[in-house]
Amino acid sequence: MPFIFNRLSIPEIIIIEPKLFGDERGFFMETYKHSDFATAGIRENFLQDNYSRSARGVLRGLHYQKNPHAQGKLVQCLRGRIFDVAVDIRKGSPAFGRWVKAELSEENNFMLYVPPGFAHGFTVLSDTADVIYKCTKEYSPESDRGIIWNDPDIGIKWPVDAPVVSGKDMRHPLLKDADINFVYDG
Secondary structure, eight states, X not given: OOEEEEEOSSTTSEEEEEOOEEETTEEEOOSOOHHHHHHTTOOOOOOEEEEEEEETTBEEEEEEEOTTSOOOEEEEEEESEEEEEEEEOOBTOTTTTOEEEEEEETTTOOEEEEOTTEEEEEEEOXXXXXXXXXXXXXXXXXXXXXXXXXXXXXXXXXXXXXXXXXXXXXXXXXXXXXXXXXXXXX
């Protein structure tokens, strides 16, 4: 299998380490293989790919889409380095409001799987970062939601002092006031 799947402290969040095949010409790696991901418990059908480029200190998030348009995401940093975060927003979950982190970079080639029911965000640690992510649902403006990046009840320890945040992301509510329709199903 060309991947290693590692579950984080919130076990639904998975770091995927792809195997890199390199020689004097460069390298090759698989970034997604449905059968291997399904064997590891990720049985999603990805329907949309997104790409972003951001400068050092940019913080994007915390984003999610409500049901029935909830998105699972498979995130990878192709250039640069990011601090990536997922927050459990499933009502009734033993991990509700908790967050996990991963550093994704062009050096480690790691990917982060964030299932529906989690808010997602990242900040850029390098001069520039190119991030791609697969989504299990298409973008739905009417379902697009977010949580403020610095919610004290969540307490994410972002590794930037003064992040560059969009106006839209600055207007997101606290988790306790967020429009969430996810329920933990055990």
